[in-house]
Amino acid sequence: MTDHAILPAQDSSPAETCILLARQEIGAPYVFGAWGGECTPAYRRQYAGYNPQYKDKIYGRCPVLSGTGACANCAYRGRRAYDCRGFVRWVLQQAGVTVEGSGATTQYATAKNWAQRGPIAEMPDLPLTVLYRKDGARMAHTGLYVGDSRAVHCSGEVKEDPLSAGRWTHYAVPKGLYTAAELAAGNARRLPPTLRRGDRGESVARLQQLLLAQGYDLGHAGADGVFGAATMAAVQAFQRASGLTADGICGPKTWNALDQDQSPRATYTVTVGGLSKSAAEELAKAFPGAEIKEE
Numbered sequence: 001m002t003d004h005a006i007l008p009a010q011d012s013s014p015a016e017t018c019i020l021l022a023r024q025e026i027g028a029p030y031v032f033g034a035w036g037g038e039c040t041p042a043y044r045r046q047y048a049g050y051n052p053q054y055k056d057k058i059y060g061r062c063p064v065l066s067g068t069g070a071c072a073n074c075a076y077r078g079r080r081a082y083d084c085r086g087f088v089r090w091v092l093q094q095a096g097v098t099v100e101g102s103g104a105t106t107q108y109a110t111a112k113n114w115a116q117r118g119p120i121a122e123m124p125d126l127p128l129t130v131l132y133r134k135d136g137a138r139m140a141h142t143g144l145y146v147g148d149s150r151a152v153h154c155s156g157e158v159k160e161d162p163l164s165a166g167r168w169t170h171y172a173v174p175k176g177l178y179t180a181a182e183l184a185a186g187n188a189r190r191l192p193p194t195l196r197r198g199d200r201g202e203s204v205a206r207l208q209q210l211l212l213a214q215g216y217d218l219g220h221a222g223a224d225g226v227f228g229a230a231t232m233a234a235v236q237a238f239q240r241a242s243g244l245t246a247d248g249i250c251g252p253k254t255w256n257a258l259d260q261d262q263s264p265r266a267t268y269t270v271t272v273g274g275l276s277k278s279a280a281e282e283l284a285k286a287f288p289g290a291e292i293k294e295e
Contacts, residue, residue: 014095014177015128022091022144022152029157031058031081036090039081041065084142087154088130091144097176099130104139108132108172115183117172121193121203124171124186126178132170139170149252164194164251192255197248199227207231207250210258211238 012020029039032054033047041064048055061076063069071077082090085104092099099114101107108117116124123129123145131151133141143153149163173183193203208223208231216234232248239246242257250258 013127014097015126017095018091018097018128018144018177019146021094022087022146022158023160025080025082025087025091025158026152026160027075027157028079028087028154029061029076029081030083030154031061032083033086034081034083035086036080036082039076039079041071043081082154082158084154087158088142088144092130092174092177095177097174099174104132104142107142108139108170113174114172115175115178116187118170120168120171122171123191123193124173124183125189125191126173126182126186128177130172130174131166131168132172133167134169141166143168145171162251164196164247164249168194191252194252195227195250197227197229197232200225204231207235207255207258211235214238214258 031039031044031047032051034043037043039062041062044058044062044065048058051058059065063074064071080090085101085107088107089099089101099107099110101110101113107113120131126145127147129145131143131145131153132139141153141155143151143155143166145163146152146160150160151163151166151168152158152160153166173186178186195204195207202225204227205223205225207227208218208225211231211234212218212223216237217230218234219230221228221230235250235254236246236248238258239248239254242254244253244257
């Protein structure tokens with residue numbers, strides 16, 4: 001196997017080791033059922049035999065098995081292969097932490113794996129945490145939160161994305177990764193939930209209140225706890241003003257910018273005489289948050 005390893009510093013914490021190892025595997029291939037063995041035609045053939053329903057996909061990414069080329073020209077030559085839960089397990093194992101389970105659902109459901117787990121809205125602010133995406137009654141995907149609002153996971157191949165891109169629904173903190181004091185400190189900080197159009201609840205209402213305090217227009221509904229079109233437009237406007245990507249998704253970076261900028265925006269009074277009420281109302285539409293006073 002080609003050696004892609006980057007040795008962590010001797011004084012690295014288990015979490016720091018896992019983050020380093022996760023990132024060095026970016027670009028490694030996805031093979032359903034794989035746990036980190038070397039990606040060869042024989043290895044793929046083995047896992048296609050275990051999972052015949054995925055044979056076409058397992059063969060399709062291999063030039064030898066698909067009849068399109070040779071190993072020597074394959075981008076995955078010498079790389080390890082994983083599926084999503086195999087990737088999480090392999091990374092944690094390198095730091096001496098074991099999580100059991102034959103799939104993402106059983107991995108999450110195995111209580112002895114975790115010091116703590118729950119919905120993503122309750123995720124502690126820790127450098128590394130395991131992420132899950134629930135689809136119906138099962139966990140459809142898993143990956144690793146690696147800090148700074150980023151996630152590394154295996155889907156197609158190992159990749160790194162913004163945390164907001166994964167629509168993660170649950171988190172889990174592996175046993176042995178943090179001390180009790182570190183876990184308590186993470187719980188005291190807690191990462192704010194990632195919010196987008198369609199979400200509802202107290203976190204949405206808090207977001208709306210922060211936007212209103214900055215002078216952004218949320219329409220007639222105001223801070224109603226429903227992330228609709230007006231809230232999305234206000235988030236995008238705030239993101240543009242703050243130099244962030246204006247995707248309308250309120251992730252950690254947007255929360256941080258909102259929390260750091262709680263002072264109300266400057267307001268100005270402009271008097272325009274001789275307007276009818278209807279004309280004044282039409283003019284005010286061009287200035288979100290404008291108030292009309294009759295004199």
